[in-house]
Amino acid sequence: MSEPLSAAMRQQMLQRMIEIREIEGRIQELFLENVIRGTTHLCDGQEAVSVGMAAVVDAAHGDTVTCTYRGHGHALALGLTMRSMVAEMMGKVSGCCKGKGGSMHLTDMPNGLIGTFAVVGAGLPVTNGAALTAQTKGTGALALGIFGDGTPNIGAWHEAVNLAAVWKLPSIFLCENNLYGEYSPYADTAPVENVADRACAYGIPGVIVDGQDAEAVYAAVKTAADRARAGDGPTLIEAKTYRYRGHSRTDPAAYRPEGELDAWLQRDPINILAARMIADGQITQAAVDGLKAQAATDAQAAIDWALAQPHPPLDAVHEDIWV
Amino acid sequence: MSEPLSAAMRQQMLQRMIEIREIEGRIQELFLENVIRGTTHLCDGQEAVSVGMAAVVDAAHGDTVTCTYRGHGHALALGLTMRSMVAEMMGKVSGCCKGKGGSMHLTDMPNGLIGTFAVVGAGLPVTNGAALTAQTKGTGALALGIFGDGTPNIGAWHEAVNLAAVWKLPSIFLCENNLYGEYSPYADTAPVENVADRACAYGIPGVIVDGQDAEAVYAAVKTAADRARAGDGPTLIEAKTYRYRGHSRTDPAAYRPEGELDAWLQRDPINILAARMIADGQITQAAVDGLKAQAATDAQAAIDWALAQPHPPLDAVHEDIWV
Amino acid sequence: MATITYREAVVRALAEEMDRDSDVIFFGEDVGKAGGVFKVTPGLYERFGPARVRDTPISENAIVGAGVGAAVTGLRPVIELMFADFAAVTLDQIVNQAAKMRYMSGGQIKVPLTIRAAQGGGAGFASQHSQCCETWFMHAPGLKVVVPSNPADVLGLLKSAIRDDNPVVFLEHKVQYTEKGEVPDHTEHVVPLGVANIVRRGDAVTIVATQRMIGVAQQAADELSGEGITCEIIDPRTLVPLDMATIIRSVQKTGHLVTVEEAVHAGGWGSEVATRVTDEAIWSLEGPVVRVTLGAGIIPFSEPLEHHLIPHKARVIAAVKRTLAV
Amino acid sequence: MATITYREAVVRALAEEMDRDSDVIFFGEDVGKAGGVFKVTPGLYERFGPARVRDTPISENAIVGAGVGAAVTGLRPVIELMFADFAAVTLDQIVNQAAKMRYMSGGQIKVPLTIRAAQGGGAGFASQHSQCCETWFMHAPGLKVVVPSNPADVLGLLKSAIRDDNPVVFLEHKVQYTEKGEVPDHTEHVVPLGVANIVRRGDAVTIVATQRMIGVAQQAADELSGEGITCEIIDPRTLVPLDMATIIRSVQKTGHLVTVEEAVHAGGWGSEVATRVTDEAIWSLEGPVVRVTLGAGIIPFSEPLEHHLIPHKARVIAAVKRTLAV
Numbered sequence A, B: 001m002s003e004p005l006s007a008a009m010r011q012q013m014l015q016r017m018i019e020i021r022e023i024e025g026r027i028q029e030l031f032l033e034n035v036i037r038g039t040t041h042l043c044d045g046q047e048a049v050s051v052g053m054a055a056v057v058d059a060a061h062g063d064t065v066t067c068t069y070r071g072h073g074h075a076l077a078l079g080l081t082m083r084s085m086v087a088e089m090m091g092k093v094s095g096c097c098k099g100k101g102g103s104m105h106l107t108d109m110p111n112g113l114i115g116t117f118a119v120v121g122a123g124l125p126v127t128n129g130a131a132l133t134a135q136t137k138g139t140g141a142l143a144l145g146i147f148g149d150g151t152p153n154i155g156a157w158h159e160a161v162n163l164a165a166v167w168k169l170p171s172i173f174l175c176e177n178n179l180y181g182e183y184s185p186y187a188d189t190a191p192v193e194n195v196a197d198r199a200c201a202y203g204i205p206g207v208i209v210d211g212q213d214a215e216a217v218y219a220a221v222k223t224a225a226d227r228a229r230a231g232d233g234p235t236l237i238e239a240k241t242y243r244y245r246g247h248s249r250t251d252p253a254a255y256r257p258e259g260e261l262d263a264w265l266q267r268d269p270i271n272i273l274a275a276r277m278i279a280d281g282q283i284t285q286a287a288v289d290g291l292k293a294q295a296a297t298d299a300q301a302a303i304d305w306a307l308a309q310p311h312p313p314l315d316a317v318h319e320d321i322w323v
Numbered sequence C, D: 001m002a003t004i005t006y007r008e009a010v011v012r013a014l015a016e017e018m019d020r021d022s023d024v025i026f027f028g029e030d031v032g033k034a035g036g037v038f039k040v041t042p043g044l045y046e047r048f049g050p051a052r053v054r055d056t057p058i059s060e061n062a063i064v065g066a067g068v069g070a071a072v073t074g075l076r077p078v079i080e081l082m083f084a085d086f087a088a089v090t091l092d093q094i095v096n097q098a099a100k101m102r103y104m105s106g107g108q109i110k111v112p113l114t115i116r117a118a119q120g121g122g123a124g125f126a127s128q129h130s131q132c133c134e135t136w137f138m139h140a141p142g143l144k145v146v147v148p149s150n151p152a153d154v155l156g157l158l159k160s161a162i163r164d165d166n167p168v169v170f171l172e173h174k175v176q177y178t179e180k181g182e183v184p185d186h187t188e189h190v191v192p193l194g195v196a197n198i199v200r201r202g203d204a205v206t207i208v209a210t211q212r213m214i215g216v217a218q219q220a221a222d223e224l225s226g227e228g229i230t231c232e233i234i235d236p237r238t239l240v241p242l243d244m245a246t247i248i249r250s251v252q253k254t255g256h257l258v259t260v261e262e263a264v265h266a267g268g269w270g271s272e273v274a275t276r277v278t279d280e281a282i283w284s285l286e287g288p289v290v291r292v293t294l295g296a297g298i299i300p301f302s303e304p305l306e307h308h309l310i311p312h313k314a315r316v317i318a319a320v321k322r323t324l325a326v
């Protein structure tokens, strides 16, 4: 980790992580109660990646992000409101995508989120396109694509990283290595120890970072961003992290070895940052608890609001297909 | 290069390279005369890869090969007859694929050639399947997939090499780096200097070999074959070679820098092996000339034979679709 | 006769065929140790071992290609693509390679490969995990395309698919996995590919439907029978080969055709059935051929919208009444 | 009016639109320095420079995805897939991403992307370089699909495609690249998407055909006119949107419909035209709707076989006579 961030930035990261943790828990409940249907892919445990990344992204200047279906945390970190997101997951017209996308397909252009892609690898070629716009127009913007540890096995991932390297695009490829792709441990489906080890095939930097440390993630993404904006091309970043829950829906994650979850809970990203801030005299435990209580209140308010929203009118089903 | 091959093997390699060179020249003529239609992708200059590879492949014991549309040399090296191949390119019923495949789609199962794949990268996943059969049945066979220097950019290539590495399949990935993918120089579309450099991303050996030296190619493929048969998994081999002609059909290859072709002609694979054999007292220049004359005669005979063959009956168009 | 679910019929067919023929292998993403994301294939890994049941990386091109290569060289692989929508990332291997290799090779090669995938909407999986994808495969000669609608057909048709020497795309409707039905107890319940099933007899109109739409057609037929309109419902079971003879015989009797499918209008299988009928039996038609489809629709997440888009009882009834002009 | 080739019309449309709008960029494999494998796009690289005209690696997923991402963020990219058959390696980016992103985002996004590709048989390129692939795209709402048949339409439709705010798949018939035709001299020759062209007037039968099949239909019509049978030939120009009104008006006049397409029967656009007519105008039909297609065919290399498989004059004449029962 390079130099510590300002107290204000830390505070914002901490608060956002707490909010993400809170809403994900509520979403799981709503899913089990059948209020949210379909499927969900929650990110508890991975919040540091979301806020570390988002602290670098400057949507106002054209930076964009694509990520995966495990995208609630990223969307919130970038600035999507809980209300808009929860309403989307309930299929309500007030959702960010008018209820047409759902949990797996969040788009929030004002905050730079092009989409949370549900086909593995599919977002990364699109990220390059956003980077191409930046390069062609000389805007200095960057495009960041987030993916999981199972994703480097798919062709689209390879083609995207490769093209970005050949064209020196201002792309950043950020892996959330949470040890599993669905129910398969990383090592069962990948031939190299680290995702970052693959960077050698593209002649680009491959960086490993502690995904539980928001500031470390920030620093790694910031370095990659400077490189991208300077025209030096893409970076592959691997954040080592962990998802506390199963892959999706009701997966009990029985494939995880005994004790693994507990060990990771010891390195909880919220606790890590909170402890550091307490040690630095920037926050008190009471204030942290206050943030949690506030997040719970906010989440409940968002849910109540979303529940009260209407579904889209039936005719809407045929709108928004062609311009 | 490891120890030299036997005189008999060298003789066979030399003869086959001369035959390939001869027939490719005649095919180009027939194409320009409109006797062969569609397109052709000739391999003059790359013959050492064909014969070096084929000397390792043991079709009788289940070894198989897939290659690209630039596959005439490989097919002949594996044992397809000139007649059958030329007839195929003329769309005659006596062609190896009854005229349905043509120049780009040669299959010759008795000699282990599953196909010459016309979609870039598409043959390599299939090669793994043949390797999977060998692994599952424990036959000790290997599966070898040949591709060009432009091919590592496509997703199917990546997925195939990756799966072979993860499953330790008896696959061999043999690249003919002839410096160009169509009209694009290798360096314009690839981020690393050598194709073999990509092996690091899969934790497998990446080997560079002189593609103009048939014995060197043989040695590299043999090492990979031993490894594959021993259950140690795949190898990526890059043979540095050159195609004397354009990419296909009437391409004059104007994109090549002045003098490049001449320099490569100095390292002609036929001359290299012939000179070595002459130096070792295994053949005379007169005998080499004799081989060339014989190849010309054989090529002419094959062409005459193929010309005399009938086209398939029209009803054949609807046969061979379903079993 | 035992009563089992659609899901259980899949794993039973696989287990029976793997027992019967050691050349049958099975692989895909999380199909082995985890028993599949839809929990369709539990127990196979334990029973047949890691050589014959394999979990793969997320590499659909590599998966299908490995299936093709293994099929060509003597195995009889069954592979799973999980959601049928993902076939789009590897369509080349399916329609350009698997489907055409026999033809291109002049008949030297056969490709006894079965590609399983779960398709269909109604469960809130939104636009990229809900499509019915038959069209991609029907449009590629060389493939066979199977769309089972009940447990007995899943069992009998999957066994046929695995035994078939052609590449077969076997599409399971994910919303039907929990549906139950009776199946014979013996291990040789094989349903041939290319034989339609007349699900219900009637005189007024022929309704051709597949998978979940059979249930929708039944609901419509129940209601219509109250009005004295009897529907004949035909389940083609396989779209390639397509049993047009049974459909045309029915239309010759009823004079009216309605197709009910859970796919986009343009290019859907309904248009193939409809045009074959209008070509081969137009003089039997006493009303317009009406297709009930998704129209030019994309499947939305929102529940009321999704249910509105996917053909339902009221739309089938309206279609029947339109062709009957009542 | 100048006479130019179909090929020249492509590059002229591109150059005019790139001149007009600096957001238009163009990339694909060997499209720049080399001017394209079909020599369709020479001079653009020299004229517009390496930032706006780019050669890519052989990475179709990356190419289409880059087009999508660039389109979403403010450019108006035109990309080339070379042979349309290769769309199969990146169908996901086209039909699951480009086509659906606007919908999934609830209308937040637009994707002004043009995907060019060369399709069609007759040139001896065998089964993987000769297909007509419209079905893949027609079956994906959100896309528009353009199939120009002559230089003026290539010019005017490609300009429309580039200006359109939707993803457009623009399919050029490779065998037509050398065909010549007249085009206006000014730089605003824009042909709207969704308006069919009545190529020939007639009373006896309506023939709907696209691209190279228009010429085949013309040959048939010439011969039939000798027998007193006058054919009306309609070129829909775009398959999405599809100008059914023009087709139905014609069928209402002639009472007979024949479709001529260079694609596989099942799922082909002919079935869409045919079923729309039988649904919306069955009482105008005085004979069966006959489709002339590749049937369940795969394109062979061998010349006589290929010419036998692809619809030709005799087959169109036979189809017309069958619907007319003469």
Ligand SMILES: Cc1ncc(C[n+]2csc(CCOP(=O)(O)OP(=O)(O)O)c2C)c(N)n1
Binding pocket: A041, A068, A070, A118, A119, A120, A147, A148, A149, A150, A151, A152, A154, A176, A178, A180, A181, A182, A247, C029, C058, C060, C082, C086, C089
């Ligand atoms: C092309 C494709 N294949 C398969 C899937 C099914 N699938 C959804 S998530 C997933 C696992 C992805 O794992 P990883 O990349 O590690 O991301 P994580 O879920 O752990 O965040 C798979 C296989 C898919 N969505 N797309």
Ligand SMILES: Cc1ncc(C[n+]2csc(CCOP(=O)(O)OP(=O)(O)O)c2C)c(N)n1
Binding pocket: B041, B068, B070, B118, B119, B120, B121, B147, B148, B149, B150, B151, B152, B154, B176, B178, B180, B181, B182, B247, D029, D058, D060, D082, D086, D089
């Ligand atoms: C998926 C796909 N994209 C594009 C093409 C067109 N194409 C045919 S050969 C070729 C170049 C291949 O170059 P390389 O791999 O170096 O092989 P070489 O021709 O030099 O032997 C291309 C782009 C194709 N056949 N398939």
Ligand SMILES: [Mg+2]
Binding pocket: A148, A149, A150, A176, A177, A178, A179, A180, A181, A182
């Ligand atoms: Mg993961």
Ligand SMILES: [Mg+2]
Binding pocket: B148, B149, B150, B176, B177, B178, B179, B180, B181, B182
């Ligand atoms: Mg090359």
